[in-house]
Amino acid sequence: MDEADVLWKARQFVASVDTSNIHVDLNAYVDAAKAKVGFEELEDGESGYTINVKGQPRITVNSLETPERQRFTICHEIAHIVLGLVSQHDEIPSWGYAKRDINETWCDVFAAELLMPYDIFRAKIRDEGEPSEELIESLASEFRTSFPAAGSRFAAVTDLPCAFVTIDRSIIRYASRSLSLRKIGAWIAPKSPVPTGSVAHRLRADEVNGSATQEVAQDIWFSDWEKDRDLWEMSRHYARFDQTVSLLWCDEDDISDVEVSRTRLTTYENDGLSELTGELPWPGKRSRR
Numbered sequence: 001m002d003e004a005d006v007l008w009k010a011r012q013f014v015a016s017v018d019t020s021n022i023h024v025d026l027n028a029y030v031d032a033a034k035a036k037v038g039f040e041e042l043e044d045g046e047s048g049y050t051i052n053v054k055g056q057p058r059i060t061v062n063s064l065e066t067p068e069r070q071r072f073t074i075c076h077e078i079a080h081i082v083l084g085l086v087s088q089h090d091e092i093p094s095w096g097y098a099k100r101d102i103n104e105t106w107c108d109v110f111a112a113e114l115l116m117p118y119d120i121f122r123a124k125i126r127d128e129g130e131p132s133e134e135l136i137e138s139l140a141s142e143f144r145t146s147f148p149a150a151g152s153r154f155a156a157v158t159d160l161p162c163a164f165v166t167i168d169r170s171i172i173r174y175a176s177r178s179l180s181l182r183k184i185g186a187w188i189a190p191k192s193p194v195p196t197g198s199v200a201h202r203l204r205a206d207e208v209n210g211s212a213t214q215e216v217a218q219d220i221w222f223s224d225w226e227k228d229r230d231l232w233e234m235s236r237h238y239a240r241f242d243q244t245v246s247l248l249w250c251d252e253d254d255i256s257d258v259e260v261s262r263t264r265l266t267t268y269e270n271d272g273l274s275e276l277t278g279e280l281p282w283p284g285k286r287s288r289r
């Protein structure tokens, strides 16, 4: 199984379901997976799990988590059922993201497709042009998901050259990129420190919740790009968890003459897994989903 298989299966699953009401409840997906859902107060950081009761999968969701998080958990568990992947992350703390079982990443990718179906999401942003904090906020509320999940989905689906970066403490955890950025091999290295001069770096230094949008030089985020180009960065910092997210974008014209580098494209192939997950795994907590 690879990312393309997961996306294909997720879109096939979505296509088999009447999605008109999924922003209200996820029953159409639950029924299609022939599952049942129950809610219980689980241990802090434990989002949910699935067991078989008389041959039927029964999903248990942590009722103490936010409604958005509970929706993500239901879709993640449906992914386990539909893809036939066992949960394999019980012993691994979520901060060990790099070592997180690949099945869990597949299930997150699948869940993002269910919560924000490609066609519907794409239709919503088609006429919007450039993103704004208000737009991402309204997408998050419309699809009843988190701000980071909607931002990550925007970067993955838009025609604009666009990336969504998740920063955990001072370290870049992953970046999802739009097709146009992937085509030119634009690359943000995971596990590297948040760059000095970025909006994310400045907000984080303030050590309080904050958000800001501002133009920055492209070479702050993309080391191999020319210095005289500009990039927009919209960033949000969550002080309690020391997590920061940044949405980066520029005009189509600004990248039209950027050369495709073979090495960068090769690197992308290896990086393909960490995209589209769309959910921040909070550090220091066990997350048995």
Ligand SMILES: [Zn+2]
Pocket: 076, 080, 087, 088, 089, 104, 107, 288, 289
């Ligand atoms: Zn799982």
